[in-house]
Amino acid sequence: MSTDGKPDPSRAKAELKRFFSERPLPVVEMNPRNLRNWTRRDFLLLGVGAAAALTAGAILLPKETLRRVGLQRNVDSPRGEWLLNSALRFDDEVATALYSENRLVPTYTKSQITPLKNNYNGATPDPGYISGWKLALDGLDSGLRMSFDTRTLMTRFALHDQITRFVCIEGWSSIAWWSGLKFADLLDAFPPKPQAKWARVESSVNLDAGGNSDPYYVAIDLATARHPQTLLATHYNGQPLTVDHGAPLRLLAPVKLGLKNVKAITSITYSAETPRDYWAERGYSLYNGI
Amino acid sequence: MNAPAAVSGTPSVRVVRKHHLIVRVSHWLNVPILFGLIGSGISIYWASPVYQHKPDPTTGNFDFVADIGIWVCGHVPGLKGYANPPDWLYNHFSLGPGMLAPALRLHFLFAYLFIINGAVYVMGLLIGGGWRAVLPRRSDLVGAFRMFRYYCILPFAKLARREWRPPVFGTLYNPLQRAAYFSIPVAGLLSAATGWAIHKPMQLHWLAVIFGGYNSARVIHFWLLWVYLSFILPHVILVLADGWDTLRSMIVGWSTKVGPARQGRQ
Numbered sequence: 001m002s003t004d005g006k007p008d009p010s011r012a013k014a015e016l017k018r019f020f021s022e023r024p025l026p027v028v029e030m031n032p033r034n035l036r037n038w039t040r041r042d043f044l045l046l047g048v049g050a051a052a053a054l055t056a057g058a059i060l061l062p063k064e065t066l067r068r069v070g071l072q073r074n075v076d077s078p079r080g081e082w083l084l085n086s087a088l089r090f091d092d093e094v095a096t097a098l099y100s101e102n103r104l105v106p107t108y109t110k111s112q113i114t115p116l117k118n119n120y121n122g123a124t125p126d127p128g129y130i131s132g133w134k135l136a137l138d139g140l141d142s143g144l145r146m147s148f149d150t151r152t153l154m155t156r157f158a159l160h161d162q163i164t165r166f167v168c169i170e171g172w173s174s175i176a177w178w179s180g181l182k183f184a185d186l187l188d189a190f191p192p193k194p195q196a197k198w199a200r201v202e203s204s205v206n207l208d209a210g211g212n213s214d215p216y217y218v219a220i221d222l223a224t225a226r227h228p229q230t231l232l233a234t235h236y237n238g239q240p241l242t243v244d245h246g247a248p249l250r251l252l253a254p255v256k257l258g259l260k261n262v263k264a265i266t267s268i269t270y271s272a273e274t275p276r277d278y279w280a281e282r283g284y285s286l287y288n289g290i
Numbered sequence: 291m292n293a294p295a296a297v298s299g300t301p302s303v304r305v306v307r308k309h310h311l312i313v314r315v316s317h318w319l320n321v322p323i324l325f326g327l328i329g330s331g332i333s334i335y336w337a338s339p340v341y342q343h344k345p346d347p348t349t350g351n352f353d354f355v356a357d358i359g360i361w362v363c364g365h366v367p368g369l370k371g372y373a374n375p376p377d378w379l380y381n382h383f384s385l386g387p388g389m390l391a392p393a394l395r396l397h398f399l400f401a402y403l404f405i406i407n408g409a410v411y412v413m414g415l416l417i418g419g420g421w422r423a424v425l426p427r428r429s430d431l432v433g434a435f436r437m438f439r440y441y442c443i444l445p446f447a448k449l450a451r452r453e454w455r456p457p458v459f460g461t462l463y464n465p466l467q468r469a470a471y472f473s474i475p476v477a478g479l480l481s482a483a484t485g486w487a488i489h490k491p492m493q494l495h496w497l498a499v500i501f502g503g504y505n506s507a508r509v510i511h512f513w514l515l516w517v518y519l520s521f522i523l524p525h526v527i528l529v530l531a532d533g534w535d536t537l538r539s540m541i542v543g544w545s546t547k548v549g550p551a552r553q554g555r556q
Contacts, residue, residue, distance in 0.1 A: 020422065020425060021422065022422045022423050022461055022462060023419060023422060025306035025307060025308055025462070025545075026306065026307045027304055027305070027306050027548055028304070028305055028306070028307060028544070029302050029303070029304050030302065030303060030305070031300060031301065031302060031303075032301055032302075032303050035303055035305065035544070038542065038544070039538075039542045039544075042314075042541055042542040042543065043541060043542070046318065046541050049318060053321070053322040056322065057322070057325075060326075060396060060399075061385070061396075062385060062386075062389060062392045064385075064386055064389065065329075065385045065386055065389070065392075068381055068382075068386055083399065084392075084395040084396065084399055085395070087395065087398050087399035087402065088395050088398060090402070091398045091402075095490065095493075098490055098493040098494070099493060100493070103492075103493060105492040105495070106492075106495055165491070165492075165504065167491060167504070168338070169337075169390070169394070170337040170338040170390065171334065171335075171337055171338035171340075171488075171508060172338045173491075173504055173505070254492065255492050255493075282391060283391030283392060283395065284391050284394070285394075289490075289493070290489070290491055290492050290493070
């Protein structure tokens with residue numbers, strides 16, 4: 001501001017320049033003894049920090065990794081596990097807070113479709129199970145245990161098409177065209193008991209790598225099940241699902257990572273308590289919302 | 291200020307306050323945090339490599355990073371008999387192959403710490419006033435080129451025992467340093483943003499769009515690793531070359547390079 005009260009542009013510019021320009025470092029004069037104490041304190045702090053970082057490494061790193069660098073930790077480290085699990089739970093809380101039932105995931109056109117590989121963790125089941133396949137529904141408000149075959153499901157419920165991105169925890173993704181009934185429609189037609197918060201979605205025909213029975217079960221929160229784009233898919237690329245993609249019915253929740261999208265679902269059970277989850281028991285997140 | 295300090299007869303030394311305590315603490319915290327993020331990050335990369343080629347007919351390998359391991363084991367003496375060459379790089383620079391679950395847990399823990407620590411670091415720069423010294427200037431393009439030329443010729447000048455003096459800028463950092471120290475927090479911000487974009491591509495879809503979609507956000511997130519590595523290596527070498535005072539100042543905060551004398555030595 002100039003003396004007559006009007007703003008002076010050149011002065012303001014100089015002020016601005018001065019604000020951004022480098023200042024000389026503050027010089028301190030001190031007793032050499034104090035400087036030595038100060039220096040000793042900071043070096044000790046660095047040493048303590050370095051020791052803490054090494055300890056954290058020894059606690060947090062997996063045993064296999066330590067063995068690779070020639071170190072050995074024979075015991076499990078409950079504190080390290082606790083910290084890593086806390087981070088995972090915190091991250092799940094963040095994901096739950098980010099989730100909105102009204103936010104739709106982006107949809108794509110048919111020209112944007114990309115190939116989707118069969119990523120069955122174990123062996124792909126023999127298609128023999130399809131002919132006698134039934135979906136069991138439990139934990140309902142009615143107290144009944146229901147059972148459906150494919151035809152009943154497809155005639156009773158409207159089928160919806162959607163082309164969405166399918167994201168795997170490994171990092172790859174695929175834009176795929178699915179059709180199926182809305183999970184929300186099934187929930188409306190056969191409501192779960194009022195206290196239910198979760199659905200346990202299971203495939204009893206799942207196999208391990210050796211081809212032995214290895215039932216696959218995931219915990220799906222009902223908020224995700226009710227999402228308008230969460231499907232119980234019956235078709236892939238306009239064709240009935242093949243065994244590779246989970247015939248005759250698979251979960252398709254685009255707001256979750258692929259590992260929640262159970263193939264060849266055989267039962268859905270609603271519960272108030274958190275159900276068991278195949279991958280959460282193997283060190284992955286429980287929520288897996290994306 | 292320039293007068294001798296022996297006023298009352300007590301001995302006295304003059305030093306400058308160079309780095310704020312908050313800046314020093316968060317600077318060193320970045321060492322274990324980046325270690326954790328890079329080690330777990332490469333393990334996550336293993337699960338689905340960004341850069342793939344057609345599977346090799348003999349080994350079945352399709353991962354360019356695994357190829358590096360194969361090359362190293364084929365050319366470095368003493369590694370010729372390495373049990374699993376495609377795993378060599380993952381065994382030495384990550385948690386290891388097939389460690390996706392522990393790698394993700396570590397990566398998330400360290401990612402949150404990295405974001406918090408980065409915010410603290412920037413706060414330290416603001417509180418301590420250090421931000422002014424790392425802010426790039428308009429003249430830095432030319433200055434950075436002069437500095438780059440200085441570094442390129444320096445080894446030859448040393449070999450020829452010829453005097454080769456650095457350009458003088460009269461500022462705490464030279465233009466190349468300013469560019470480096472300014473771009474690293476920017477890279478940190480980009481790492482956090484691309485990380486969130488690939489972590490929550492549906493709820494934060496707009497963020498993925500900024501980086502050109504999910505796949506390209508993944509690629510950018512991966513390449514930021516190379517930004518850190520190409521900063522850290524010269525950073526460590528140049529600090530050691532610059533001398534004890536420079537390294538010590540990041541630990542204790544003070545430096546004995548007081549007044550105009552310091553300028554020529556940067």
